[in-house]
Amino acid sequence: MSGLDGAARAGRRSWWATAVAVLLVALYLVWWLTFTRMHLPPTRFVQRPPGATATSQGAEFRLVSLQQTEQLSDGDEPVAAAAEAVWVVARFTVTVRAAEAVRSCAVRLVGPEGRTWEKPAAYLSRETPDCVPRDAAVGAVFPVETFFEVPRADVAGLRGVAVTRYDAGTESVLVPGS
Amino acid sequence: MSRRRVVGVVTALVCVTVVALGTRVSEESADYAVHRAPLGVLVDYDAGRAGVDAVEVGTRLVRNGQVTAQTTGVFVALRLHVQAPGTEEVRFQQVALLAQGSTSYAGYGLGSTVGAEPGFETTRLVLFEVSPGRITDLTFEGRNTKIVSGFHQRLQVHLGITAANAAGWAAAAQGREIAYEADEVTRGLG
Incomplete structure (x- = not known):
């Protein structure tokens, strides 16, 4: 009986030790991630030729079109851009190259002098999704769309759309093929 | 053991x-720089420019013709302008009204931050509810402190309420409505 109790206690101790070790490793990783993010140099953007692709999180992005518009539909409602600004709509084909548990399809519009814009926080109901389905099969191809709000003065200097990478200091800037 | x-x-x-x-x-952090701006003037702040204008006082807030709030104190409304002419966004993580005697009033019904994306100016209505007896030398203060703190910047703007005219401001607020339609307006910088 006491032998069984001793084994149970030893088992509990090892679970506690494992939990504490995992917690300490997690704390170290959070600290390391915070420190490196604070000290990383700005992202370097690499301009790619028209029609080139970029891969992130197991998905291959090809920019099909990059169009500016004064109004964007939110379901049936047109939504005007801010004063002295326009919407820029980026449409991609995304090919799933590997199964991934998390896929964000995060992209940034790259403008003159290193300015970048992300998709606005305001939700607009659009027909085309902004990322591939979570359970997408490898090899499947999906149309994906995202949009940005850009100062009118910067539209002429747009460089393209950068696909966000989480494992490198450079990001490929895509432009549509001819 | x-x-x-x-x-x-x-x-x-x-x-x-x-x-x-x-x-x-x-x-x-105790390591910060203070940028003092006259009312109605934008000054350098963080990676852009910011300033305050259009100060109003009242006791009722009205939106779309409906009274949304009223107070036995005084509502102070002002417009906070934030410009981001460079490559980085410019953001206020905290706003407050500083009063005499180390009193500080937090924003009334505010979202947590006010900011502008690169190439944009954001104008935001900022509201405070203050005591009528403590409006002398009210000073707007905005900060860009972050979760992991280090050196940060603060914008301070004196609202123009002095000991000489405080009674007039407090009297003017009584029964006055402050009408507002949009909390935040964004425009591209030319």
Whole structure:
């Protein structure tokens, strides 16, 4: 009986030790991630030729079109851009190259002098999704769309759309093929 | 002392150390720069420019013709302008009205931050509810402190309420409505 109790206690101790070790490793990783993010140099953007692709999180992005518009539909409602600004709509084909548990399809519009814009926080109901389905099969191809709000003065200097990478200091800037 | 007790004491010490470090890291740093701006003038702030204008006082807030709030104190409304002419966004993480006697009023019904994306100007209506007896030398203060604190900047704008005219401002607020339609307006910088 006491032998069984001793084994149970030893088992509990090892679970506690494992939990504490995992917690300490997690704390170290959070600290390391915070420190490196604070000290990383700005992202370097690499301009790619028209029609080139970029891969992130197991998905291959090809920019099909990059169009500016004064109004964007939110379901049936047109939504005007801010004063002295326009919407820029980026449409991609995304090919799933590997199964991934998390896929964000995060992209940034790259403008003159290193300015970048992300998709606005305001939700607009659009027909085309902004990322591939979570359970997408490898090899499947999906149309994906995202949009940005850009100062009118910067539209002429747009460089393209950068696909966000989480494992490198450079990001490929895509432009549509001819 | 048994091994289990030693492990417990060490674990407790590690937990206390981690909490202390976390508290220290997130504590607001004493290392900051203050940018004082006259009312109605934008000055350099963080990676852009910011300023305050259109100060109003009242006791009722009205939106789309409906009274949304009323107070026995005084509502102070102002417009906060934030410009981001460079490559970085410019953001206020905290806003407050500083009054005499180390009194500070937090924003009334505000979102947590006010900011502008690169190439944009954001104008935001900022509201405060203050005591009518403490409106002398009210000063707007905005900060860009972050979770992991370090050097940060503060914008301070004196609203123009002095000891000589405070009674007039307080009297003017009584029964007055402050009408507002949009909390935030954004425009591209030319």
